Amino acid sequence: GQQVMQIPQYQHVQEGEDFTTYCNSSTTLSNIQWYKQRPGGHPVFLIQLVKSGEVKKQKRLTFQFGEAKKNSSLHITATQTTDVGTYFCAGPFAGNEKLTFGTGTRLTIIP
Amino acid sequence: GAGVSQSPRYKVAKRGQDVALRCDPISGHVSLFWYQQALGQGPEFLTYFQNEAQLDKSGLPSDRFFAERPEGSVSTLKIQRTQQEDSAVYLCASSLLGTGYRVASYEQYFGPGTRLTVT
Numbered sequence: 492g493q494q495v496m497q498i499p500q501y502q503h504v505q506e507g508e509d510f511t512t513y514c515n516s517s518t519t520l521s522n523i524q525w526y527k528q529r530p531g532g533h534p535v536f537l538i539q540l541v542k543s544g545e546v547k548k549q550k551r552l553t554f555q556f557g558e559a560k561k562n563s564s565l566h567i568t569a570t571q572t573t574d575v576g577t578y579f580c581a582g583p584f585a586g587n588e589k590l591t592f593g594t595g596t597r598l599t600i601i602p
Numbered sequence: 603g604a605g606v607s608q609s610p611r612y613k614v615a616k617r618g619q620d621v622a623l624r625c626d627p628i629s630g631h632v633s634l635f636w637y638q639q640a641l642g643q644g645p646e647f648l649t650y651f652q653n654e655a656q657l658d659k660s661g662l663p664s665d666r667f668f669a670e671r672p673e674g675s676v677s678t679l680k681i682q683r684t685q686q687e688d689s690a691v692y693l694c695a696s697s698l699l700g701t702g703y704r705v706a707s708y709e710q711y712f713g714p715g716t717r718l719t720v721t
Contacts, residue, residue, distance in 0.1 A: 522707050533693060534645065536709040579644050583707070589658055590635075590710070592644035 493517050493584050495593040503599045510570050512596035514563040514580035521583045523556050523563045524590065529576040537565075572600050604628070606713035608694050614719045615684045623679045623716045627696030634677050635710060636669055637693040645693055651677060663688075684720045691715040 495516045504510050514523065522541045526534035538547055540556035540563065547554045553566045563580055580593040607626040615621050627634050633652055637645035638661075647661040653674035662669070666685075671677040681688055695710035 524709065533712040533714050534695075535712070539707070539709060541707070581644075589647045589650060589661070591647065592637075595644050 493591065495520075495580060495582065495591050497578075497580060497593040497596050499596055500594065501597050501599070503601060504570055505601050506572060507569050510567040510574070510598055512565050512578050512580075512598075514565075514593050516561045516582065516584075516591075519560050519585045521560075521585050521587075523560075523580055523582045525554060525563075525565055526579045526581060526592075527576045528579065528595075532576075534579060567598075570598070570600055572602060574598060575600050606694055606696050606711050608692075608713040608716050610716060611714060612717050612719075614721060617684060617686060617720055619684055620680065620682045621684055621718065623681075623692050623694075623718070625677045625679070625694030625696075625713060627675065627677070627694070628698075628711055629675075631696035631698050631711070632674075633697040633699065633708075633710075634671055635695045635697070636677070636679050637695065638663075639691045639693055639715070641690075648679070648692075681718075684718075686720050689718055689720045691717050 497514050524539045525537040528534045538554050543560050544558045545556045551568045555564045577595045577597045579595045581590045609624045635650050636648040638648055639645045649659040649669045651671040654671050666682045668680045693712055693715045695712045697708050697710045699708050
């Protein structure tokens with residue numbers, strides 16, 4: 492079936508190091524959204540990418556959408572303790588209205 | 603303004619009991635979504651409303667699950683004869699746009715969720 496996988500599942504980094512999570516879909520996505528979920532919290536929208544090859548930046552966060560619209564990445568530069576949480580990608584498969592969430596990458600920061 | 607609210611925040615039910623989970627979306631939001639999130643997993647789509655119309659219920663696990671949004675605002679997710687495998691966090695999300703738009707293309711605002719534990 493259609494699924495969205497993320498790697499790695501877990502990532503532990505020293506504060507100040509960079510972090511990247513990769514999102515791979517089994518089929519083409521209409522767009523890709525990224526959400527952050529703090530421990531014990533609910534998903535919070537970060538950004539949406541729509542165009543093939545699109546790159547967007549939010550301060551220390553850089554988001555990319557692949558040329559084939561089947562993969563995406565989130566890169567955080569110089570992580571801070573406030574970056575702790577699980578990062579999910581999510582997207583509607585082409586022709587579908589509902590969001591399918593990825594498996595998530597849980598980021599922990601070692602101070 | 604106020605965000606999405608859900609009640610109760612926590613619910614413990616004995617196996618076989620019926621439960622009702624409530625969602626108050628952001629005022630004026632046309633679209634409303636229900637998700638189920640198991641521990642350590644991503645949210646899984648259950649069902650979706652545009653105003654009072656339930657347009658997609660393909661994610662509901664069984665006919666024990668039922669959702670409604672009779673006046674196009676508040677929504678209730680009902681689970682009949684709860685089973686242990688129903689234990690999860692149930693998330694509600696709302697989105698501003700609706701008919702005529704690709705609703706999955708707009709950000710969703712999530713509520714805090716209801717943690718259901720079936721014993």
